[in-house]
Amino acid sequence: MALYYDAASVLSSEGGQGSLKSRIYGPSTVKSNPTQIYALISETAKRDVFLKDVLDRAGLLHDEPKLTPLLALLLCHDHFFSKAGIAAPVKHPLRQSIERHKARLQSEFTRARLRRKCASVDALKSSLDRERAGLARPHPRWARVNTLVAQDVEAMFASLPGCKRKLRLDDVLKVDQGTRSYCYDEHVPNLLALSPGVDLTKTNAYRQGELILQDKASCFPAYLLLGNESKENIGDVIDGCAAPGNKTTHLAAVIGETGCTGKIIACERDGIRSKTLQSMVEKANADSVQVLAKQDFLALDPADARFKGVTHLLLDPSCSGSGILGREDIPKLALPEDPRTTMKPTTNGQPGSKSKKRKRGQGEGAGAPSSEEVPVATTGNAAPDEEEAPVPATEERLQKLSNLQTRIVEHAMKFPAARRITYSTCSLHEQENEVVVSRLLASPIAQTHGWTVSPRSQQVDGMQRWKHRGVRSKPDDVDDQNKLNQEGLDACIRCNPGDEEGTMGFFVCAFVRDLNTEEDSRGSNGSGARNGDANGGDREEAWEGFD
C-alpha cells in the first residue's frame, strides 16, 4: 500500500534531503496523501519503542521475511492505534502479513500494556505521549556576539520582553516553564545560548551584524586556532574554504580582540557562495578580511610572496554533513530486530521497500539497513546558508571526501610561515575525521615540515575543558593503518548532535608545527599515526560533498 511504502521512503535516505515536511510536501515522488503520511510518521514516532517491544516479543519478522523492520513498525502502528486499522484492502499482502499473526500480536500488545500499568488503550496512549514529551530534549539557539560591532548586548536583551539572563544552559532550556532566557557559553567567549523561544532575527542587533547566528560547534575552529596565540605569533590568516563566512567573521573578531594587524584571506571556490561570503563579511564589518572569490584553495601557490606572512590556516572543507541537525524532526524510530541481518537495525538510514544491496534469495524485501546516513532527528539552529541538507554518504563517497579533505590540509601544511592549522567538518564519520588526522600525520609533508597535533593540554582553555574527544570504533587489536593513539584521539574534539551540550555534530583538530624541523628531515612526529600513503593513492578532484 502506497501510504506505508511512502512513509518508509520519506524516513529513509531514499526520501531525499531536507526537513520532514519538505520531503513529504515538496516536489517528491510520494503517491499517497501527504497529510496522511505526516500523521502516520508523527504518531508512530510517539509509540515506536512500545511497538518495537511488541514486535520483537511476537517474533513477527522471523515469520514475515518480506517485511522490513520499518514497514512492520508502521503497519503495526495502524493495526493497533488507528481506528480504521491498516489502510489497505483486506486481501492486500501487507495487511495480511500483520493480520495473520493477529492473536499473537494482540497478546503481546496486552502484556506490554499491562507491564506499563495501563488499564486501557487510551491510558496507554496518554502514558506514551507523556513519555515522549519527557524525552524530547529542547535544543538551544546559539548566537555569537560580533565584537567588531556589538554595542550593548545586555541592553538589547533587556528590550526583549520577559527575556532573562541565566547562568547555565540547563536553565535556559527549561522551556516547560515558558521561559525566554539566555546565558553566556561556558566554553567559547562571546557566545550566547538562547532558549528556543527567543527569536533574534527581528532585532536591530541581528540586522546590524552585532549578533551572528552560529552553532556553538561552528565557533570552535577559530577559537581553537587563535584563542591562546600571542599577538606576536599571529601574522596573516587563511580561511581556505570560507563561504558563507561564519568562521571567517569569527576569525576577524578574534583577531580584532588581540589587536593584531594581520589580514584574513578568505578563499571560496564557488561563485555564488563567494557573493554570500562577501556580503557576510560586509555585514559583520570584518574589514580585515580580503575575499578571494572563485578561488580554489588548492590552486594557491604557497611560495607566492603574497602568502609569506601566513601563520595560521583554518580549513573547513566540504564534507558529508552527517552531523547537521535537521531544521525539523526527521524522527529516528526504534525498529524491531531484524533476524535476517547481523547489523542492528538503525532508525534512519533504513531503506524503504527496495534496498539495492539485497541479493535475490537472501530475504528479498527484508530491507537490510544501509550504511548511508540521513539527517539527524533534532532541530538545529545552524546559521542560514551554512548548513544545508547533508549528502547521504556511501563508502565510496566517504573515501573520496576523505582523500580531498586530506589533500586540502596537506596543501595548508606547505605554507612556509604556517605554525598552526585547524581542520574541521560537520561530519560524524571517522573516515572524514580521525582517519583524516591520522593520514595527515603519516604524510611525508607533515613529517618533513614538522607538523603534529596540538595536544589537549596545550589547547585554549575552553577547548581543554570540552570533554567530548576523538573516537575509534574499531577494537584495538584490529590492524588498521589509520589509527590514532590515545593522545591523538584526545587532541581531537567532537560534538555529538542531540546530546546535553546542544550542538550540531562536529569535529575539529588543530595541528601545530615545530618550526625547527628541517625541511628534508624524516624524523617521527611522535603522533602515534602509522606511516602510509596519506592520499590513499587516489587523487579525487571533483566530488562535490556537503558545502
Ligand SMILES: C[S@@+](CC[C@H](N)C(=O)[O-])C[C@H]1O[C@@H](n2cnc3c(N)ncnc32)[C@H](O)[C@@H]1O
Ligand atoms: C563547509 S563549507 C564552509 C563553511 C564555512 N567555513 C563557514 O563556517 O561558514 C565548505 C566551503 O568550502 C568551499 N570549498 C570546497 N573546496 C574548496 C577549495 N578547494 N577551495 C576553495 N573553496 C572550497 C565550498 O564551496 C564551500 O563553500
